[in-house]
Amino acid sequence: DQQVKQNSPSLSVQEGRISILNCDYTNSMFDYFLWYKKYPAEGPTFLISISSIKDKNEDGRFTVFLNKSAKHLSLHIVPSQPGDSAVYFCAASDSGTYKYIFGTGTRLKVLA
Amino acid sequence: EADIYQTPRYLVIGTGKKITLECSQTMGHDKMYWYQQDPGMELHLIHYSYGVNSTEKGDLSSESTVSRIRTEHFPLTLESARPSHTSQYLCASRAVPTGELFFGEGSRLTVL
Numbered sequence: 379d380q381q382v383k384q385n386s387p388s389l390s391v392q393e394g395r396i397s398i399l400n401c402d403y404t405n406s407m408f409d410y411f412l413w414y415k416k417y418p419a420e421g422p423t424f425l426i427s428i429s430s431i432k433d434k435n436e437d438g439r440f441t442v443f444l445n446k447s448a449k450h451l452s453l454h455i456v457p458s459q460p461g462d463s464a465v466y467f468c469a470a471s472d473s474g475t476y477k478y479i480f481g482t483g484t485r486l487k488v489l490a
Numbered sequence: 491e492a493d494i495y496q497t498p499r500y501l502v503i504g505t506g507k508k509i510t511l512e513c514s515q516t517m518g519h520d521k522m523y524w525y526q527q528d529p530g531m532e533l534h535l536i537h538y539s540y541g542v543n544s545t546e547k548g549d550l551s552s553e554s555t556v557s558r559i560r561t562e563h564f565p566l567t568l569e570s571a572r573p574s575h576t577s578q579y580l581c582a583s584r585a586v587p588t589g590e591l592f593f594g595e596g597s598r599l600t601v602l
Contacts, residue, residue, distance in 0.1 A: 380532075382532075410589050412589075412590065412591070414593075419578070419596065419598060420595055420596060421496075421580050421582075421593030421594050421595050421596045422533070422580070422591075422593045423593070424590045424591070424592065427588070427589065427590060467532070467533065469533075469591070471589070473589075476521050476538070476540070476584065477535060477538065477548070477549075478523065478535065478582075478591055479535070479549070480525070480532050480533040480534075480535075481532055482531065482532040483530075483531075483532060
């Protein structure tokens with residue numbers, strides 16, 4: 379049973395445009411959500427997070443939106459740059475167990 | 491920049507060998523994690539630790555074992571490696587109070 383799902387395995391966007399990556403979860407106990415960027419043969423790099431008490435968090439070009447009623451979060455990257463090309467993972471955790479569950483990832487390709 | 495280190499980065503060994511993947515962090519984080527990732531797949535939690543002398547099995551069954559004798563050190567051991575253990579192994583620690591996971595560079599294991 380996959381608790382965190384990223385239904386789009388890949389996404390291509392033109393440089394300068396907005397990239398929107400989506401993530402759905404099923405466990406209502408999750409109260410903290412994170413986005414990571416990963417290159418092959420490297421560890422994931424933290425991008426941005428959001429607590430369940432918020433519905434939006436912004437950091438530079440990255441904004442994460444959380445819709446608790448829909449159990450859905452999204453990552454917006456504006457403007458997209460070729461260096462953003464990587465695999466993006468969303469993750470969710472609950473403060474009771476401190477376990478972090480990751481989605482399957484979305485491969486973003488930003489075209490110059 | 492997070493201070494979490496994994497060695498070796500790459501390892502090729504024969505079936506039946508015993509191996510230990512090392513993970514160390516200098517941030518004093520209590521909670522540490524091991525994830526396993528096959529190419530194009532999600533990160534699967536295989537072990538985690540709440541602190542010294544604490545180890546828990548993750549959601550993915552694994553034949554590996556871990557120990558946590560010191561806060562900064564969380565090694566993973568395979569007593570008898572098999573080709574099915576070929577994968578990338580990622581170690582992480584949890585920052586306080588923000589809750590982000592910081593990852594090491596990963597150890598890519600190939601068992602022939």
